[in-house]
Structure formats: C-alpha cells, structure tokens
Amino acid sequence: MVGIMVLLIFVFLGRYALRETPPEPTTAQTEPVRPEPLRRARPASHPAELPAETPVKQPEDLAATNAAALYRQAFALYDALSKDEKGVLGDWRTNVDALVEAELCDKIRPICDLMHRAISVTNCDWGIEPLMYDSKLPHLSPARGIARAAVWNAAHCRANETAAATDDVLSALRVGQQISKSALIGYLVDLAIQSIARSYVGTNLGSFRGAEGQRLSAAFSDPAYEEEPSLAMEQEARVHDRLVSKLASMPADELEKKMPELQQLFGLDPGLNADRATILGNLQQVVDSQRDLAVALASGSWDKYEAWMQRRNELEDSNPLVKAFLGAYDNFLNRVEREAVQREMTVTALAVARDGPSALPSHPDPSTGQPFIYAETADGFELQSGYQTNGVPLKMQFN
Secondary structure, three states, X not given: OHHHHHHHHHHHHHHOOOOOOOOOOOOOOEOOOOOOOOOOOOOOOHHHHOOOOOOOOOOOOHHHHOHHHHHHHHHHHHHOOOXXXXXXXXXXXXXXXXXXXXXXXXXXXXXXXXXXXXXXXXXXXXXXXXXXXXXXXXXXXXXXXXXXXXXXXXXXXXXXXXXXXXXXXXXXXXXXXXXXOOHHHHHHHHHHHHHHHHHHHHHOHHHOOOHHHHHHHHHHOOOHHHHHHHHHHHHXXXXXHHHHHHHHOOOHHHHXXXXXXXXXXXXXXXXXXXXXXXXXXXXXXXXXXXXXXXXXXXHOXXXXXXXXXXXXXXXXXXXXXXXXXXXXXXXXXXXHHHHHXXXXXXXXXXXXXXXXXXXXXXXXXXXXXXXXXXXXXXOEEEEEEEEEEOOEEEEEEEO
8 A cells, every 4th residue: 555655646646746837839821931841951960969868977167167056156146036037037128217226137147158158168958858758847937037137237238348249149049959859849948038139130230230140140040059959859768668668568458547548648548548559659659750750840841740740630630649749730830830930930030230231142041042132221121031921921020
C-alpha cells in the first residue's frame, strides 16, 4: 500500500508540474507566396547536431563558463522587483515620471550588466536535460522578463547612449537564443523576445544609422535563427521518444491502470478502446513525424513542408494522437515563415536608414526573391512583403 501511495503521489506531481506558458498562439491562417525557399538549404542531417544530453560537470566558477549562472543571478534581481515595477518593464513603451524612471534604471542596471557579461560566455547549460514530457522549465518566464527589462532599459535609461542601448538589445536577443534550446516552447518564447526587440529598433531606427546599426543588422541576420526551428522540433521528438520508452517499460497491469489518465492526457475519446500496442504505436508515429518535420525545417524548402503536411493529414485519419500532438503545427510553420520575413525586413530597414532606398535590391524579400516594396510615410518609411495573411500583405513601419 505504501508503494502504491508513493507511486500515485509521483504521478500526480509529474502530471501537474509547472511549465512555462508559451506566447499566445496566432489564430490567423496564412496564405504565403513562396516561389523560392525561405532560408538557405542545410543538410538534412542537421537535427542530429543537437548538443549531447549527458550532463557535464561544472567547474567552481560557473559564471565564467556557463551563461546560465549569470542569467540566474539576473533572474534573482528581477524577481526582487515589485509587481508594479515588473508591470512597467513589461512594455518598453511604458512611460513613468522622471523620479520613478531614475529609480527603476538604477535597479535594472545590474540585471543588464549581467546580461552583457553573459553574451561573451558561449556555453549555456540550464541543467534540465534530458527533457521529459513533464519537465519543469522555470527559466523561460524570468528570461522573458529580463529581456523585456533590457529593452526598457535601452528605451528609457540609454536614450542618449546609442552604443549602450544597442548592447541592451543584443543582450535581450541573446537570452532568447539561449532559451530557444528548450524544445518548442522555448523557441516560441524566443520568438516573443525577438518581437519585442524588433519593435523597439523599428520605432527608433533613426538612432541606429552607423556602427550600432551594423551590429544590430548582424544580430538579426544570425544564421542561428535559421537553425532554431529544426532544433526545437528535434527536441520535441526526443521528449516524446522518452515518453514512448517510459510507457513501454511500464508493467502491463500498471499501464492498464493509467490508461484512463493517458487517454485524457492525449485528448483521446474516453470510450476509445486503445490497448498498449496501439498507444505505443500511435505515439511512435508522432515521434517519427516530428523528426520528419525537423528535417524539412532544416532544408528550408517550402515544398518539403507541404509534403510533410500532406503526410500528416493522411496519418490523422488512422491515428487519433496526430491531431492532439501535431494539429497546431500549421500555425507553427506559418509563424516560422513570418518571423523570418520580419527579421529580414528589419535588416533591410537598417540598411535603408544607412544607405537609402538604393539598398533594397541587396536585401530581397525571402518570400518572393524580389525587393521589398518601399513607401515613405510622414515620419519614416514602410516595407511591404509578398508574404500574406488572409490575403493581406505583411507590412512593417519604421521611424
């Protein structure tokens, strides 16, 4: 009886373990125009290049060799802020009176300093591998918090210090890249951080015409952004692969007792007669499909994405787990495409701010291979892409 009670406690804790809530998913359906591959082609074997999952023993001076140690120090400082202060930092456009601003700048400067130091540390081990289906990811929410703080610092505390403001934006982008390695949910948080940084740069484009603009352009052009989606999807496959192994090793009577919970967890019809072999077989098909998608993402070919989606739709007719696990991937793929276009639009805008519209041909729209459509506005200019959402072309304004 004691053993059974202990087992039930662990099942309960694992089931309800806290996980980071991803950014709100977009509900818009996209109709992209993509005559050319969106990204440069990469070898199909790319997902296999994920870091080894065997934990590495850390030396005593973690801050010098592991950026995660620096980020956790920044998390602690951020956590010490009041709820109202965090609310102000949540949007870089939020203004406060001069005294409050000065006090808040003093409080978040140590956070930004730690983030600047972390940029030079190449290793970032969060200590969460191997990721499981119910793994806690406590670093995602505070990482998003300090990224917001860094961009707010750039906007309010570094308004007259372009180089320092650029450092803040770069440090926010870097922490996003470091958490993108935490499977699909980490990648989605990284996209949210990129959006924050992009909005600040786009609104203050006139401040970044020289060397700082070139630094930002290099950051938004980082090839690592092209690799993140496939790495995230491969990690998703690994997570579910471990779930298959866990269920396969479970004694038959124990698995039978857990079946109602698994049916609810996987979104299956309670009346569905799903035995052990069926559950494991269906889950393995999900894992294989996720790995196929990782390879398609690594290739950068929209044709391969569409081929994967066709296979997924066919699989959905015979596998009830496909919809539960893979049903939202259409929006995920569209978001990957849209974010890539928006990054390139930001890079193009920085070039236009420096060299004028003559820079447009050197920075083609990834969705069409043609220059972005340029139009002057009252306080800047606008770029329009061939990428469409519900028939409406994607546009970005820059001031």
